[in-house]
Amino acid sequence: MATASAPMTSLLSLLYRSFPRAVPSTSIDLDLQKVSPQIFPSYVYSDVEQGELEQWLVTIATATESFAKEDSAAISEFLTKLNKHLASRTTLLGSKPSVVDIAVYAVLGPVVEKWSADERTGENGYHHIVRYIDFVQNAPLFALKIPSEEKIAIDVNDVKVVPKAAEPPKEEKGKQKKEKKKATGQGGEKNLVVGRGKNVNEAETATTAAPDGGEPVATGAVQPSAREKKEKKAKQPKQQKQPAAPAAPLSPSLIDLRVGHILRAVNHPNADSLYVSTINCGDAPGTDNTSVDEETGLTVRTVCSGLNGLVPLEEMQGRKIVAVCNLKPVTMRGIKSAAMVLAASPKSDDAHAGPVELVTPPADAQAGERVTFEGWSTGEPEKVLNPKKKVWETFQPGFTTTEGLEVAFDSSQVPQLAEKEGEASTAAAAAAPAVGKLITKSGGLCTVKSLKGAVVR
Known part of the structure; x- marks a missing residue:
């Protein structure tokens, strides 16, 4: 997807200035999907992550149009979605940087700069977006070449209302509940033992004659004898303890x-x-x-x-x-x-x-x-x-x-x-x-x- 979906001037200027090797100044129509591995060569992006980035590019393109049209409802929906996404993530992918983070910065930087203190960190403010914008413009992880006078002025200690801790996704909650039940033995399937009565010893020895007068047939669950258990245990080789490595000389x-x-x-x-x-x-x-x-x-x-x-x-x-x-x-x-x-x-x-x-x-x-x-x-x-x-x-x-x-x-x-x-x-x-x-x-x-x-x- 070309950068036409994002503010061309600010994004391209930022990429030219920060990553001249990966994005030469002669670049005009960039495919952002291919740029990330070039400007962040130490990171590998899986197919799933590439798909996430593509979806965010579409979302950013739509949001850019909403800002241009001053569509307050669509803008509010985008900001709420992004703020919630960043509540438990450092970057859009979690911790990996990508060129899409820089595109978001190019779109939202001028917007965040104009926000009031309440819009930034008030009761209904976009705390996580503000933190994210400050991180992208300053972190060595992105290494953006932004003059100090052009950076968005953000005081990370100026928080009007501390936001609540982010709740884990519903599917993660369900997984945690299942694991908890499994650990405590609740909610799982019961193990049924066929033929067991109240007296275990009787169940182990009870037999009945076969219909054809052949060998007796056991009616209970036969348990291994104490001797069999002992022999089985004796056959298992003992694991030898490895000697501890000698301590390095004090130096x-x-x-x-x-x-x-x-x-x-x-x-x-x-x-x-x-x-x-x-x-x-x-x-x-x-x-x-x-x-x-x-x-x-x-x-x-x-x-x-x-x-x-x-x-x-x-x-x-x-x-x-x-x-x-x-x-x-x-x-x-x-x-x-x-x-x-x-x-x-x-x-x-x-x-x-x-x-x-x-x-x-x-x-x-x-x-x-x-x-x-x-x-x-x-x-x-x-x-x-x-x-x-x-x-x-x-x-x-x-x-x-x-x-x-x-x-x-x-x-x-x-x-x-x-x-x-x-x-x-x-x-x-x-x-x-x-x-x-x-x-x-x-x-x-x-x-x-x-x-x-x-x-x-």
């Missing part, structure tokens, strides 16, 4: 430190103290918690960092950093952060007022190159650090900077390394220097600008 090498390349950084749309950075950490395509950068085609991570106001935004652009890549991802004011940027600050900075300096690897270090401390490079980092084990919290107090401005690990600041928790960890601690410098796999030192004896985190 800062459990932390996945890598060279990262910040492609770009922007202010977080919902938090004044945060930046949102797009960082190449050398991940393979398809790695968990990564996406494909539209401009470069690289596999990247989205990272939120509390550096706004401490590090100038221009210093966050196109530079190399050291990233902690195996902390459990966290959602920070609506945006999922999949790593942490390592930075230094004075030990006396309890109020987090700065100054703050980013840890800098050698200029020729490659994105994704592993970074370890001297004497602590053996062993592989865990895939994801278990928050309950507090590995990061255990070793981070030893992260510091030297008089020569090198980043280093001071093992004397980690009491657990002095405890004898096993021969492997004890041997590792004995072989390591008291202060090991942070170096890349290729041998380059990681440094800071001017902070000596600093805290690094």
Whole structure:
């Protein structure tokens, strides 16, 4: 279906500006069904989802005509349907982005901008549409290139009336009820046992002569004897318990430190103290918690960092950093952060007022190159650090900077390394220097600008 069904000027302009590779400026008559996989190549759309998108394109085309004709009844019906649909979904497909979401934004953006506070989030307001419009224009998931002055001004904290929680669809309710009845033994078919009387033992042994004088015929349900049960149970082989995997030696090498390349950084749309950075950490395509950068085609991570106001935004652009890549991802004011940027600050900075300096690897270090401390490079980092084990919290107090401005690990600041928790960890601690410098796999030192004896985190 061509974009003629949606506002051509605003939609095409947005697509040209945001996705120049997938939608070149020479494109005039686009088939939106085919554009989604091009602008969101890391997502696969099933036949069912393609059908849903086609239906929404028809609905949007009809709604566009209704807005043009100022048909209030049809407009109200469309908005109510869309608001209800989005009550339990982040995007039209649930969580996957599509070009149809951008088409809805192009249609409804100017409309939502003119709504009053009550129309937005009042008792009968379209809360979910307002949240959705704000998400589409700001989320890295869509990566729309919209200048701040052109964005719809939405205060996500300005909610007049909190909407009720969305009810699950009727078919889902019915399914839940059936499962509940099945679990409690109610409402299902009763299991009937033919020939069983009040006295089970009698039923098991009762017999009657066959009409032709042959072998007796059992009239009750014959149960297996205790001996048969015992023999059957004895025949089943016992499952051998697998020995527990040996614990990895206690070492800062459990932390996945890598060279990262910040492609770009922007202010977080919902938090004044945060930046949102797009960082190449050398991940393979398809790695968990990564996406494909539209401009470069690289596999990247989205990272939120509390550096706004401490590090100038221009210093966050196109530079190399050291990233902690195996902390459990966290959602920070609506945006999922999949790593942490390592930075230094004075030990006396309890109020987090700065100054703050980013840890800098050698200029020729490659994105994704592993970074370890001297004497602590053996062993592989865990895939994801278990928050309950507090590995990061255990070793981070030893992260510091030297008089020569090198980043280093001071093992004397980690009491657990002095405890004898096993021969492997004890041997590792004995072989390591008291202060090991942070170096890349290729041998380059990681440094800071001017902070000596600093805290690094």
